[in-house]
Amino acid sequence: ATPTALMVGTNRAAKLGVLLKNGEVLQKMTTVTTVVFDKTGTITTGQPVVTDIIGDDPQQVLQVAASLEKDSEHPLASAIMERAQADHVAVQAVADFMAHSGQGVMARLNGKPALIGNAKLTKNLAMKSSFQDQLRKLQAQAKTVVIVGYAGQVIGLIAIQDTPQPQAQAAIAALKKQGMQTVMLTGDSHRVAQAIAQQVGIDEVLAEVSPNEKANQIAALRHQGVVAFVGDGINDAPALTMADVGIAMGSGTDIAIESGDVVLVHNDLYGVVKALAISRKTFSRIK
Numbered sequence: 001a002t003p004t005a006l007m008v009g010t011n012r013a014a015k016l017g018v019l020l021k022n023g024e025v026l027q028k029m030t031t032v033t034t035v036v037f038d039k040t041g042t043i044t045t046g047q048p049v050v051t052d053i054i055g056d057d058p059q060q061v062l063q064v065a066a067s068l069e070k071d072s073e074h075p076l077a078s079a080i081m082e083r084a085q086a087d088h089v090a091v092q093a094v095a096d097f098m099a100h101s102g103q104g105v106m107a108r109l110n111g112k113p114a115l116i117g118n119a120k121l122t123k124n125l126a127m128k129s130s131f132q133d134q135l136r137k138l139q140a141q142a143k144t145v146v147i148v149g150y151a152g153q154v155i156g157l158i159a160i161q162d163t164p165q166p167q168a169q170a171a172i173a174a175l176k177k178q179g180m181q182t183v184m185l186t187g188d189s190h191r192v193a194q195a196i197a198q199q200v201g202i203d204e205v206l207a208e209v210s211p212n213e214k215a216n217q218i219a220a221l222r223h224q225g226v227v228a229f230v231g232d233g234i235n236d237a238p239a240l241t242m243a244d245v246g247i248a249m250g251s252g253t254d255i256a257i258e259s260g261d262v263v264l265v266h267n268d269l270y271g272v273v274k275a276l277a278i279s280r281k282t283f284s285r286i287k
């Protein structure tokens with residue numbers, strides 16, 4: 001590739017909101033076979049909203065949840081804090097706050113153990129069968145469900161919906177048309193991941209993957225092909241680095257933008273399609 005051709009390609013991409021770290025990545029992109037997407041904040045908008053609060057005392061469920069989440073930086077936490085504010089639920093002070101990455105948070109509230117998170121975090125708490133049924137039903141609706149525990153028992157569930165990006169479906173359809181394998185990688189439950197994958201047309205789902213495991217999953221996929229990973233940097237910066245081509249959402253964290261080879265400035269997933277198209281065009285002209 002001549003330096004001029006690379007510059008032309010890089011500039012064309014930039015005009016479309018696709019920033020390339022260097023000319024090398026442009027060439028690498030021509031070889032990509034597999035595109036892996038993070039779910040939260042990448043396939044979805046990352047602006048989740050609380051839709052359902054289940055429990056004998058929903059007000060108490062929300063109060064415990066908000067008290068636990070006020071010091072958490074997770075997008076699910078902001079959804080819960082917004083709902084608590086809207087419902088005028090007062091937040092209580094907690095002690096011994098501890099965030100468990102990819103699982104949830106724990107603390108003491110009124111001297112009693114309190115926690116909020118996924119089934120892994122709450123595995124030692126008994127959950128009545130009506131909650132189990134509700135949990136499955138809400139997850140099948142593509143809602144992320146967090147379990148709220150207090151004083152040794154599950155007191156309720158909070159369902160949170162994060163809708164797919166407007167361009168997700170079209171971008172994935174275009175990638176599949178080009179013969180790309182599409183994969184979703186997430187820490188969320190299998191049921192929710194499947195439901196969202198189905199909405200946007202992604203073929204393969206890797207769910208309940210802990211933040212530490214995400215890079216290993218990318219490494220495994222690299223044995224079968226050339227892998228691009230699209231993420232927002234929340235729990236997935238190592239995966240961005242591990243991929244052959246790391247693509248960071250523009251709204252992502254600073255670390256994502258640093259770790260990525262490509263940055264989608266407008267946060268538009270269709271940028272992935274544009275980036276791959278420009279790379280092919282750049283190199284076919286030269287041959």
Ligand code: ADP
Pocket residue numbers: 039040069072073074076077100101102103104105116117118144145146185186187188189209210211234235
């Ligand atoms: P993703 O891969 O979709 O970005 P994470 O790895 O950040 O998801 O989290 C995985 C799961 O752990 C979430 O779906 C949620 O059930 C639980 N979780 C993580 N952090 C929190 C939190 N602060 N509050 C409640 N639940 C949480």
Ligand code: MG
Pocket residue numbers: 038039040041232234235236
């Ligand atoms: Mg994420």
